Amino acid sequence: MxxxxxxxxxxEVVESIERSAEMYGLSRSAGRVYGVLHFAGEPLSIPELVERTGYAKSTISTVTRRLTRLGLIRRRSSGGGGKRVQFAAETELWFILQEVFQQYVHREISASQRTFDRALTRLQSLDDEDTEVEEAxxxxxxxxxxxxxxxxxASMEYSPSELADAIEQYDG
Amino acid sequence: MxxxxxxxxxxEVVESIERSAEMYGLSRSAGRVYGVLHFAGEPLSIPELVERTGYAKSTISTVTRRLTRLGLIRRRSSGGGGKRVQFAAETELWFILQEVFQQYVHREISASQRTFDRALTRLQSLDDEDTEVEEAxxxxxxxxxxxxxxxxxASMEYSPSELADAIEQYDG
DNA sequence: CTGCTCGTTCGGATTGGACCGAACAGTCGG
DNA sequence: CCGACTGTTCGGTCCAATCCGAACGAGCAG
Structure with missing residues (x-):
């Protein structure tokens, strides 16, 4: 057969996606839902996702919300005033990853930098103390x-091919 | 005072490092140990780390091993045949981050790619099936x-300043 | 209005990781 | 040899996250 x-x-590929999702700080179920949606030719509703992933309805509801917020999947209200919603995987994965990166890493980096700057000024205001080591x-x-x-x-301003070009040109 | x-x-800065460590998939204690070592002018032994971080001896032992494997701190056998070991924070943080990146992200990416390649050949061997969608x-x-x-x-071959240069030049 | 399905939200069970304390092995000074 | 100290390992606890099932609100068909 x-x-x-x-x-x-x-x-097997979906399981690989699951592992990658974990690396990005997502749950296993999030990886599976994305994987199933990626391979589904059509948008899927929550009951369909329940059947294809084996997860409970509530889990699918939570996970789809998370993935939608991250931009990894897209939510469509199928039909006129109908209640049924459908989800489709976002195809431009690279740009999505950039956004995820921005939402998490960039936020944290900015916050850290603010902390460092504040710490430096506070240390410098203690003139009579010997704070050179800490400042350094x-x-x-x-x-x-x-x-x-x-x-x-820079990585977020350019497309991956542009970045590859930039590095290649610099190499020459 | x-x-x-x-x-x-x-x-405050150490707490910021703790948060960053969590972002890199490390534990809170790992962040604190690294932070304390970073601000200590001298290498510290395990008992000293116990006192300055407040963590248990066993925790320090585990965490220092983890950090040493990652290359974030350096382990020195202080003295001749002495048992006492000492740890110092690695200063070239950027290059360390590159290595951590390689150890985790690159490994996962390579594994995923192997899975994808294998999946493609297996799909292509099923000629009589309609596997175009899956292959795509x-x-x-x-x-x-x-x-x-x-x-x-590319990011691992070049220093950060070189990368910044490459991108800036490409922009022009 | 009633029955059916859909989607969300809540409390609770389960799991994995972080951390601790105790026990252990090894080393040095006496 | 003995006692003090260092560092590792193991069993156990605690906590946070994941996931589930149940309950709920809401729309649609009849």
């Missing part, structure tokens, strides 16, 4: 994070 | 991951 073989192959340590952190932020900003 | 103010500032889906994933890997490889 080759149909089973095909299903097995798809299953904070400055190190600040520079590292600043570099990181610069790179992240 | 300005000394308290200084300690408070350092504490897997191909999409493969390309996205391939782009990601290219960028990561």
């Amino acid at each position: 080759e149909t089973d073989e095909r299903a097995a192959v798809v299953e 340590r904070v400055e190190e952190l600040r520079e590292t994070y600043s570099t990181l932020e610069t790179l992240l900003n | 300005e000394t308290d103010e200084r300690a408070a500032v350092v504490e 889906r897997v191909e999409e994933l493969r390309e996205t991951y391939s782009t990601l890997e290219t960028l990561l490889n």
Whole structure:
């Protein structure tokens, strides 16, 4: 039965997506839902996702909301005033990853930098204390994070092919 | 008492490091240990880390091993045949982050790509089945991951300033 | 209005990770 | 040899996140 073989192959890929999702800080169920939607030719409703993923209705509801907020899937109100909603996987995965990156990493980096800046000014205001060592340590952190932020900003402004081009040209 | 103010500032920065550590998939204790080591002028032994972080001896032992494996701190056998070991924070944080990145992200990406490649060949071997849709889906994933890997490889070959230069030049 | 289905939200069970304390092995000074 | 100290390992606890089932509100068909 080759149909089973095909299903097995798809299953393996979906499991790979599950692992990747965990690496991005998402849950296993989120990875599976995205994987199923990615391979489904059509948008799927929550009952359909329940059947195809094996997860409970409530889990699908929560997970789809999370994925929708992240932009990894798209929510469509199918039909006129109908209640039934449908979800489809976002195809431009790269740009989605960029956004996810921004929502999490960039936020944290900015917050850290603010902390570092504030710490530096507070240390510098303690003139009569010997705070050179601490100031140097904070400055190190600040520079590292600043570099990181610069790179992240650049990564978000350009498409992956543009970035690859930029690096290749620089190499030459 | 300005000394308290200084300690408070350092504490705040260390807490920021804790949060960043969590973002990198590390534990809170790992962030604190690294932070304390970063601000300590000298290498610290496990008992000293116990006292300064407030964590149990066993926790420090586990966490230092983890951080050492990741390359975020360096372990030194202080003295000749002595048992006492000491730890110091790695200063070239950027390069360390690159390595951590490689150890985790790159590994996962490579594994995923192997899965995708294998899935493609297996799908193509089922000639009598209609697997075009699945093949296209897997191909999409493969390309996205391939782009990601290219960028990561480039990011690991160059220093941050070089990367920033490359992007800036491309912009012009 | 009634029955059916859909989607959300809540409390509770389960699981995995973080952390601790105790026990253990090894080393040095006496 | 003995006692003090260091570092590792193991069993157990605690907590947060995941996931489920049940209850609820709402629309639609009849």
